[in-house]
Amino acid sequence: MSSQLYFQLITPLIFLVFAMGFGLIYRYTSDQDSARYFAISYLFGAIAFVLDICRSLIPGIIDNMVSNLAYMLSAGLFSVALMAHYRRKKPWAVLSIIGLVALCTSYYFMLIDDDMAVRALVLNFFGSLLLGYPVIALRGMKRRPIDRLIYWVVAFTVVQFQLRTIIVLMIEGSTLSEETYSGSLSAVTFQLLTSVSALLMALALFAMFGMEIVLKLRRNSETDILTGLLNRRGVEAKLPEFENALANGVKSHGVLVFDIDHFKEVNDTFGHSAGDEVLVACANLLKELKVEQSIVSRVGGEEFNVVLYNVDENTAKLVAEYACSAFSNLTHPAIDNKVVTVSIGVALWDVDASFAEATRKADTALYRAKSGGRNRVVVARTKIVQFQTRGAERRAS
Structure with missing residues (x-):
């Protein structure tokens, strides 16, 4: 198995495993509504990467349109999940507008003015806007060390989306096409860095949920259920x-x-x-x-x-x-x-x-x-x- 195919397979597997993990957290701690959004976000991420692997089996236009939609949903739902976890208003309207502009622009450079490099730049730019919304909205919410860790992992992911795209397109932008994308530096670096970022974010989130579940169990063991006073x-x-x-x-x-x-x-x-x-x-x-x-x-x-x-x-x-x-x-x-x-x-x-x-x-x-x-x-x-x-x-x- 080549290293490229390995990353192509391991990335959706990482997303799927963490989607199941967040789903279990939501199943057994139903008060953690954000876990549901994290689960759906990671599930759409897994779907998007599977579609990337299946490029040769699905007509290119259909594959690109569906995979782009899945990527945008994954990034947008991740932001919704973070906002929900910190008890902030879910920014459905703002994120929907960003996602809609991203999809329309990418489809323009797919169906009308076919340009793979511009399309990649557009998707990564708007994807980082979707994912980066909480970086601005939650900048004053970094109270605990685990909150600061999650904040900076998300910020790192947003920055790397932008820098990686610019650097890679400067190197191979003129040669990038549908035929060369699967083996390109753009595809490999995207899959590798996205896998690492998704892994880091999920581990930090699991640590956060674990701490909060333990704290809740301890609080319940020390609190009278009826009155809310200490026992x-x-x-x-x-x-x-x-x-x-x-x-x-x-x-x-x-x-x-x-x-x-x-x-x-x-x-x-x-x-x-x-x-x-x-x-x-x-x-x-x-x-x-x-x-x-x-x-x-x-x-x-x-x-x-x-x-x-x-x-x-x-x-x-x-x-x-x-x-x-x-x-x-x-x-x-x-x-x-x-x-x-x-x-x-x-x-x-x-x-x-x-x-x-x-x-x-x-x-x-x-x-x-x-x-x-x-x-x-x-x-x-x-x-x-x-x-x-x-x-x-x-x-x-």
């Missing part, structure tokens, strides 16, 4: 930062344990779906506290925890009181716009105690809040009820 595993992943702060001079953190009052009655009266809506609404309220560097979690059932970074007892109590007041004014449409209050236990986590010990103290304070009438805040090691506001009393005042 116990997610809390444990963030605790080392708080422990290190205590070891480096921070005096204390606040631990707040929330429990929704009479939540069983909500489920029994209105059903578990209504109970879930109440849980989500309560979680959203806690998210809106937006205390810097705090950990907000749902640790099970109707219980939520908040860990406040670098606060003293007074600050922790004030945050708890604010939250208790906010809950007592929150109505829930799913339960006939009734109010569901919370009881809160507060404790300090300092260098002399572990997080588990501080949580146990907050749990004890929560029990006292529950037994003392609910809808209130109790601070650990304090017998005085620190805050008390009943929802009905507040609405009546």
Whole structure:
């Protein structure tokens, strides 16, 4: 097998393998819509190169027209895929206009003024415009190292399309024709550099998808599915930062344990779906506290925890009181716009105690809040009820 035939066969195979790979990513991670466009893009690339191999079996005009269309679709869909992946508007109109101009111009120099060299120049120029659209549109999106790698691989591909075409046509432009194209320097360099570029881009994209899938799996394992808050595993992943702060001079953190009052009655009266809506609404309220560097979690059932970074007892109590007041004014449409209050236990986590010990103290304070009438805040090691506001009393005042 000659080296030329080897490259002719290996290039569509590379495109086809990666088309299948992106298709599998889309199949098993359907939220990655860009993977679908990458798969279709690589599939059209494979079709275009197969048509190049079959030049002797298909009438030249038909082969050229279909293969040119496939090349343009491959480049355009790749740009759409990149834009979709970075949550930018898909530029269908712009890319369609570029592709249409490219095809019309190439067909003119095929059917009316037959000039193989000009046709090659036109196709490579407009193909690089299609592929290069994200290089301009996404120039401010290179946040992660993998994003920068993908950006520069695409930019390299665009540049090499232009430079390779100009250099090759300067060397053999006058002798290039349909009969000589298959064995020409233009064909060989196009197949070789396109194979390398496609391989580099696909490997970088697979690395990016792999990182994002792992990150998603990790995030799902650390997140409560219903509320979107951290679960116990997610809390444990963030605790080392708080422990290190205590070891480096921070005096204390606040631990707040929330429990929704009479939540069983909500489920029994209105059903578990209504109970879930109440849980989500309560979680959203806690998210809106937006205390810097705090950990907000749902640790099970109707219980939520908040860990406040670098606060003293007074600050922790004030945050708890604010939250208790906010809950007592929150109505829930799913339960006939009734109010569901919370009881809160507060404790300090300092260098002399572990997080588990501080949580146990907050749990004890929560029990006292529950037994003392609910809808209130109790601070650990304090017998005085620190805050008390009943929802009905507040609405009546």
